[in-house]
Amino acid sequence: MTMTENFLDLDGVESSDIKIVFSGPVGAGKSQAIRTVSDIEVVQTDVVATDEVQDSKETTTVAMDYGELQLDADTTLALYGTPGQERFRFMWDILIKGALGVVLMVDDSAPDPLGDLETYLQNFSHHIAQSTAVVGVTHTDVAASSGMEKYYEYMEQKGYFFPIYPIDARKAEDVNLLLQSLTAMLEIGG
Amino acid sequence: MTKLSVEQAAEITRPCLLETMDRYSAIDAMLVVSVDGHMIANHMREEKPMRRLASMGSSLMSLGDTVTEELNMGACKNVVIENDLGHVVFRHVNKILVLVAVTQSPGGLGILLSASKSCAENVAKNFSALIS
Ligand SMILES: Nc1nc2c(ncn2[C@@H]2O[C@H](COP(=O)(O)OP(=O)(O)OP(=O)(O)O)[C@@H](O)[C@H]2O)c(=O)[nH]1
Ligand SMILES: [Mg+2]
Numbered sequence: 001m002t003m004t005e006n007f008l009d010l011d012g013v014e015s016s017d018i019k020i021v022f023s024g025p026v027g028a029g030k031s032q033a034i035r036t037v038s039d040i041e042v043v044q045t046d047v048v049a050t051d052e053v054q055d056s057k058e059t060t061t062v063a064m065d066y067g068e069l070q071l072d073a074d075t076t077l078a079l080y081g082t083p084g085q086e087r088f089r090f091m092w093d094i095l096i097k098g099a100l101g102v103v104l105m106v107d108d109s110a111p112d113p114l115g116d117l118e119t120y121l122q123n124f125s126h127h128i129a130q131s132t133a134v135v136g137v138t139h140t141d142v143a144a145s146s147g148m149e150k151y152y153e154y155m156e157q158k159g160y161f162f163p164i165y166p167i168d169a170r171k172a173e174d175v176n177l178l179l180q181s182l183t184a185m186l187e188i189g190g
Numbered sequence: 191m192t193k194l195s196v197e198q199a200a201e202i203t204r205p206c207l208l209e210t211m212d213r214y215s216a217i218d219a220m221l222v223v224s225v226d227g228h229m230i231a232n233h234m235r236e237e238k239p240m241r242r243l244a245s246m247g248s249s250l251m252s253l254g255d256t257v258t259e260e261l262n263m264g265a266c267k268n269v270v271i272e273n274d275l276g277h278v279v280f281r282h283v284n285k286i287l288v289l290v291a292v293t294q295s296p297g298g299l300g301i302l303l304s305a306s307k308s309c310a311e312n313v314a315k316n317f318s319a320l321i322s
Contacts, residue, residue, distance in 0.1 A: 043260070045252040047225040048286060060226050063249040063256070087227050087245040 019078045019098050020182065022065070023124065024105035025116040026084035027056055029138045029169030031065045033105065034079045037175045038067025053085075062088065064095055069179065077179060092123065101182040102133040105169070109143035114154050121160065128162075132185045135164040136178050192321055196230060202316045203231040203287075210309040211235075216298040217305055218276070221290045222283060222313060223247045230287065247290040251280045268303065277302055283310045284317060 022030040035042050045063035053060050065081030080099070082092050096102075104120050106113045117135065121128070137151055151164050163181045167174035194202075207220045211233055219234035227245035234240070254269035269280040276294035279302050283289050291306040293299070 043256060045256055047252055049226050050224040050228060050286060062226055062252045088249065090242065090246060091249060
């Protein structure tokens with residue numbers, strides 16, 4: 001047996017854990033969303049922001065967020081958040097391994113939310129094709145722009161057929177909506 | 191509080207890196223990065239791209255802190271990566287900066303640890319003198 005051969009068969013170990021990855025641009029609310037719904041104290045790696053991010057918030061994620069949400073007696077969602085900034089792209093690749101679903105979040109009040117969506121959809125396209133995704137559009141309450149229409153059009157035009165909702169990452173019911181629609185698709189798909 | 195630009199921060203940092211690496215030939219590269227992954231200053235014997243390492247430095251330091259906190263073991267002093275071909279050490283300079291130091295010398299870990307500690311202290315001193 002070579003060293004690269006997989007010598008483990010851990011079937012059944014923690015099999016009820018479903019790994020979900022939250023990704024999207026800086027400030028979209030990935031860390032907040034996990035904090036909002038996690039049953040356990042979240043593991044977080046936020047540090048002081050030293051660049052233009054500090055104009056909108058004090059801290060930014062540099063490695064990962066981790067939380068858990070028990071859906072029912074035998075299903076627990078393991079919630080991972082990525083850093084948002086492109087220089088942490090290497091963490092995206094690490095965290096996405098083994099994920100069954102992707103929650104993409106974009107900040108509607110950012111300068112180019114559709115461009116952000118494009119960037120992240122492209123980046124995870126390979127993975128999303130094999131699993132599934134939902135999109136949460138945050139900060140619609142403070143954005144100057146014109147509602148959800150442009151997102152629906154964009155998704156349709158690009159041929160992305162997964163759900164997209166306006167949400168507030170601070171509201172448990174909103175984050176739960178994303179997670180429920182994701183897990184519903186997993187059940188149908190799997 | 192006075193806020194410094196990258197250039198100003200680099201100017202304060204670079205002499206400490208140069209001094210340390212002049213003194214210890216076993217050290218092959220040193221960088222100081224911000225806790226959120228921006229390169230502030232670096233010095234290396236052999237030019238190599240270090241931008242990605244700068245961001246990785248902040249991720250790893252932060253994970254080190256997270257593990258330390260999880261285990262209630264005080265403050266994280268160093269994160270050490272031991273490799274076939276050398277060692278890498280990560281340590282806090284202050285609340286905002288992280289030092290990354292690399293040696294390719296077999297047995298260079300001792301020097302790497304002590305030199306990076308004193309270097310980090312010197313950088314921290316220079317900053318606190320300026321900002322306070
Ligand atoms: N007004 C408003 N604020 C929101 C909404 N959703 C999230 N927030 C806030 O926006 C901020 C988002 O910050 P984070 O959760 O740190 O963002 P992040 O996506 O983890 O960012 P990085 O880790 O830096 O990439 C938090 O302060 C949230 O409370 C929303 O719908 N409306
Ligand atoms: Mg975050």
